Amino acid sequence: MSRAHDEHGxxxxxxxxVLSLRVRALESLLIEKKLVSSEAVDRIVGAxxxxxxxxxxxxxxxxxxxxxxxxxxxxADGTAAIEELGFGGVDLxxxxxxxxxxxxxxxxxxxxxxxxxxGLPPVWYKSFEYRSRAxxxxxxxxxxxxxxxxxxxxxxxxxxxxxxxxxxxPQRPPGTERLSEAALAELVTRDAMIGVAVxxxxxxx
Amino acid sequence: xxxxxxxxxSYYERWLDGNVRLLVEKGVITREELERRMAQLASxxxxxxxxxxxxxxxRMLRVTKxxxxxxxxxxxxxxxxxxxxxxxxxxxxxxxxxxxxxRGKHGVIDRVHGSYxxxxxxxxxxxxxxxxxxxxxxxAAELWGGSAEPCAPVHLDLWERYLxxxxxxxxxx
Numbered sequence: 353m354s355r356a357h358d359e360h361g362x363x364x365x366x367x368x369x370v371l372s373l374r375v376r377a378l379e380s381l382l383i384e385k386k387l388v389s390s391e392a393v394d395r396i397v398g399a400x401x402x403x404x405x406x407x408x409x410x411x412x413x414x415x416x417x418x419x420x421x422x423x424x425x426x427x428a429d430g431t432a433a434i435e436e437l438g439f440g441g442v443d444l445x446x447x448x449x450x451x452x453x454x455x456x457x458x459x460x461x462x463x464x465x466x467x468x469x470x471g472l473p474p475v476w477y478k479s480f481e482y483r484s485r486a487x488x489x490x491x492x493x494x495x496x497x498x499x500x501x502x503x504x505x506x507x508x509x510x511x512x513x514x515x516x517x518x519x520x521x522p523q524r525p526p527g528t529e530r531l532s533e534a535a536l537a538e539l540v541t542r543d544a545m546i547g548v549a550v551x552x553x554x555x556x557x
Numbered sequence: 558x559x560x561x562x563x564x565x566x567s568y569y570e571r572w573l574d575g576n577v578r579l580l581v582e583k584g585v586i587t588r589e590e591l592e593r594r595m596a597q598l599a600s601x602x603x604x605x606x607x608x609x610x611x612x613x614x615x616r617m618l619r620v621t622k623x624x625x626x627x628x629x630x631x632x633x634x635x636x637x638x639x640x641x642x643x644x645x646x647x648x649x650x651x652x653x654x655x656x657x658x659x660r661g662k663h664g665v666i667d668r669v670h671g672s673y674x675x676x677x678x679x680x681x682x683x684x685x686x687x688x689x690x691x692x693x694x695x696x697a698a699e700l701w702g703g704s705a706e707p708c709a710p711v712h713l714d715l716w717e718r719y720l721x722x723x724x725x726x727x728x729x730x
Contacts, residue, residue, distance in 0.1 A: 514714035
């Protein structure tokens with residue numbers, strides 16, 4: 353595909369790609385048929401851009417770290433437990449990392465992902481490489497992400513083949529005993545909730 | 558989607574293709590209509606003016622919040638946690654959620670999720686047919702043979718119709 357290069361590029365619009373045109377045409381048709389509204393599309397796009405992201409999942413994780421009863425409820429019925437915090441739209445199972453067990457989430461068939469809690473998936477999560485290798489050689493994949501686990505640690509891979517979505521409850525890092533729930537949530541990353549990272553201890557002050 | 562197109566498409570191209578295909582199959586839009594609208598948009602006119610519809614807005618936003626409807630009542634589960642099962646070795650032409658790498662393999666029921674709509678029939682207009690869904694644990698060696706990594710079991714969510722009972726594992730091994 354050729355891109356129009358122009359010194360005064362802002363005066364000339366680049367030719368729109370067929371893909372972009374097709375998306376806009378579909379939206380236009382569905383609006384015309386009153387099946388969607390432009391207002392709703394904008395609101396939902398806005399929600400994914402601003403409201404729905406890893407900070408939601410991080411709140412769930414931080415609550416589980418500070419509240420053992422909540423942690424139990426979360427592991428027993430993730431769907432109900434996240435509703436307590438105002439999150440929904442997903443059937444959820446939460447899997448917990450411990451000193452002896454590390455969990456890793458993948459979707460080999462497509463790219464199922466707990467959007468409601470951690471937003472849109474990163475490009476690598478949707479790649480054929482991650483999807484095929486995470487089940488086949490998880491230790492190698494994790495090392496490439498910088499997570500080097502001894503063979504004594506069991507790696508449990510969760511291939512999201514049905515409608516349930518998986519969220520990893522990472523281990524609470526050492527040295528965080530005095531942190532508030534909000535400060536703990538700041539430490540939790542998207543990658544840690546997929547299982548390709550661990551939550552690092554906060555930098556010493 | 559033809560395999561060769563699938564492999565050559567980006568993630569969102571695949572979603573778009575699937576959505577267009579469904580809308581055409583269900584008679585909501587036609588391909589000609591879509592082509593025509595693309596031409597109109599390319600020439601700078603959009604015949605569909607933005608409109609406001611509070612009820613539609615509420616219905617669309619609710620989808621991002623409410624519990625999905627995949628869980629539906631069905632017959633009681635045949636298997637319990639700890640049961641050994643064998644996955645069917647089948648190669649259906651249509652939709653399935655039993656990945657090829659896990660066909661004809663032994664596993665253990667890890668968790669009984671409850672009754673869920675069966676995508677294999679639902680995707681083809683043959684009804685929701687909800688029935689038991691399980692998390693099934695497979696040892697890495699069962700899936701990948703001698704070159705498997707140690708201590709790396711794979712868990713798959715599988716419907717009961719993919720599964721047959723298997724004899725308990727030899728306790729001496």
